Amino acid sequence: KNQVEQSPQSLIILEGKNCTLQCNYTVSPFSNLRWYKQDTGRGPVSLTIMTFSENTKSNGRYTATLDADTKQSSLHITASQLSDSASYICVVSAAAKLSFGAGTTVTVRA
């Protein structure tokens, strides 16, 4: 069983709408949690990094939250744009080892 579970597996939203992606993890000891955006056929690009003491971090229209007690994180995309169509990967760092989720594929339609 993967130690980082993401949901939903995929979603389709209309341009301008908001959406929220979920990440649950069992990895320990926890160091930090990262959200990456991966365009098709490209390498992942970092969106946010949060440590244990941070419960929210924003990067433009992307806002990540972290609840280290329940081991849950979310990534909220505000006012989606066509360029937001990508896979969003949650990555948890523990003892210098990274555990990757399978990603959520977001498709934004006009």
Next chain:
Amino acid sequence: ETGVTQSPTHLIKTRGQQVTLRCSSQSGHNTVSWYQQALGQGPQFIFQYYREEENGRGNFPPRFSGLQFPNYSSELNVNALELDDSALYLCASSWGQTQYFGPGTRLLVL
């Protein structure tokens, strides 16, 4: 742009052959990691090099090997290719807590 480049972008090999993938990191990034990403999955950690020494390895057989050079470039070598080796191979260099991914090499084994 992350400043990390990989070559070639695409490659087709047949079962049993050997392949070498290359990665060029940003200057000063003395840690490089390699990942295998199957279609629709998150990246799986292969190994990590720090100052030209392997200092971490995932669940991959010995036919996956690597090298890191003083000029911040690195190689991933895969011997005796199998059909299941078909994937996107990503390298990532590290500066602090942030990993910078290259665009990947897509390998197809026939």
